[in-house]
Amino acid sequence: MNIKHALNTVYLDHVLKSLGLEPDPKKSKGRDLWFSSPFRAESDASFHIDSIKNIWYDFGEGEGGNVISFARYYLESMGRPSTVSDALNWLAQYSTTPVQQFDSSSPxxxxxxxxxxxxxxxxxxxxxxxxxxxxxxxxxxxxxxxxxxxxxxxxxxxxxxxxxxxxxxxxxxxxxxxxxxxxGKKAITYIKGKRETSNVHLFEGFMDFLTMMTVKKLTEPQDDVIILNSLSFLQRTKDLLIEKGYANIYVWFDNDKAGSKAKLRLSQWSENHPHISIREMNEVYAPFKDVNEWYINTLKSKWGC
Structure with missing residues (x-):
């Protein structure tokens, strides 16, 4: 992906939603969208996006710009390399018509x-x-x-x-x-477990699910599994969790800012559903970012490679 492609195909509101953030319904209107800042915890949304111009401004940070400047600022806040090249590589996953985003519904x-x-x-x-x-x-x-x-x-x-x-x-x-x-269309993936159960395991991405299958030496899960494929689907997944009558939700989200915020929202939601228990599994794979990274490094440590 190059700079022109990023500016023309990556939209800030989509990126924010993919990071697990939703517009504040009270402050947002039309093209003006207000989010809680992805750079810090706050109770009043101070991160503004002009969805037509595709630009941002964080009033708490005093910083703003286009989608590339956002990517660099976000990567830097996460302690990751933040050159323009790093930003473009990171933004590629959010492109609506990217070089690697394919539509399976038509040629x-x-x-x-x-x-x-x-x-x-x-x-x-x-x-x-x-x-x-x-x-x-x-x-x-x-x-x-x-x-x-x-x-x-x-x-x-x-x-x-x-x-x-x-x-x-x-x-x-x-x-x-x-x-x-x-x-094609992005959506969650639901996998029915082998046994009738009130348990469900909630993964952020499918590579972590495949890793856990490898760890457990299983070809199909014992309990039900939901892979979000994007944190932006967490809100609508809550209805499915209620519909299926789950009592225990095992959460395997990433150990990063977006994953932490998603866990917090899930925990706050569960307070209105006392029959549901949220079981955060992050300690299993801390201090690594996700299950797969943890497993790779565990094996390297075990075999000394």
């Missing part, structure tokens, strides 16, 4: 695009199998949950491939060593 060339989804098939690509192994995920245990997809770029006359993980709207999360994106 891309029909809309003047250059990308076409060619096929989805069972996992057998050796490079993708190795990618899973590099992430310490057992391909044999998780093969029923993922497939491989092939995308053709007519402009570069090149085919790309990656792992895909299906969601409830017929879309897919798309991953390979270099790309993190999606195909």
């Amino acid at each position: 891309a060339n029909d809309n003047g695009k250059t990308l076409t989804l060619r096929r989805i098939q069972p996992l057998k690509n050796s490079a993708l199998i190795q990618y899973l192994k590099d992430r310490q995920i057992d391909p044999q245990l998780v093969k029923d949950h993922i497939k491989e997809a092939y995308i053709y770029n007519s402009e570069k006359k090149k085919e790309y491939f990656g792992l895909v993980f299906a969601n409830e709207k017929g879309g897919y999360e798309f991953r390979n060593k270099y790309i993190k994106s999606s195909i």
